Amino acid sequence: MSTGESPFEWTETGLRVRYAETDQMGIVYYANFLVWFEIGRTDFCRQHGFAYREMEQQDGLYIIVAEARCRYKAPARYDDEILVRTCLRGARKRVLVFGYEVYRQTDGQMLAEGETVHVITDRDGRPRALPDKYREMFLAGVKARSGLGG
DSSP states (O other), X not given: OOXXXXXXXXXXXXXXXXXXXXXXXXBBOTTHHHHHHHHHHHHHXXXXXXXXXXXXXXXXXXXXXXXXXXXXXXXXXXXXXXXXXEEEEEEOSSEEEEEEEEEETTTOOEEEEEEEEEEEEETTSOBOOOOHHHHHHHHHHHHHHHTOOO
16 A cells, blocks of 8 residues: 555554544544554564563563654545554664554545654653664664665
8 A cells, every 4th residue: 555665664453443532523533654664663663573571571662652643544444344554763872763554445435644752761751772672673674775884
């Protein structure tokens, strides 16, 4: 459903809109798109070799949301099958930036696009550097697509 080539590796997560996610008019309540971004981000991490929980338990590190943006393009409705596409747009020492696209699967209509910015912290909320093992997992897809090494 992408409109063109991108240097990013996108992961895809399929969902169906539940009744509880809609308002009285049967349209998805806007904040649910942020929940879907989180689902896509969690799947992105799993597809790149780790789960948040492992990072928390093994390294005492957390990926906290510092900023979120969502641009709505078209409404999603009850029982729509949607596709959440997620990519890593940037990875710095202490910051990760994820991008998202949400599509209705039946007609390919883009419903929303957005971005979240995350800071790596310890248990006390102090910023920390992302360990190399996680950085490499995140960047593997970007390197594979772009031909970058090391």
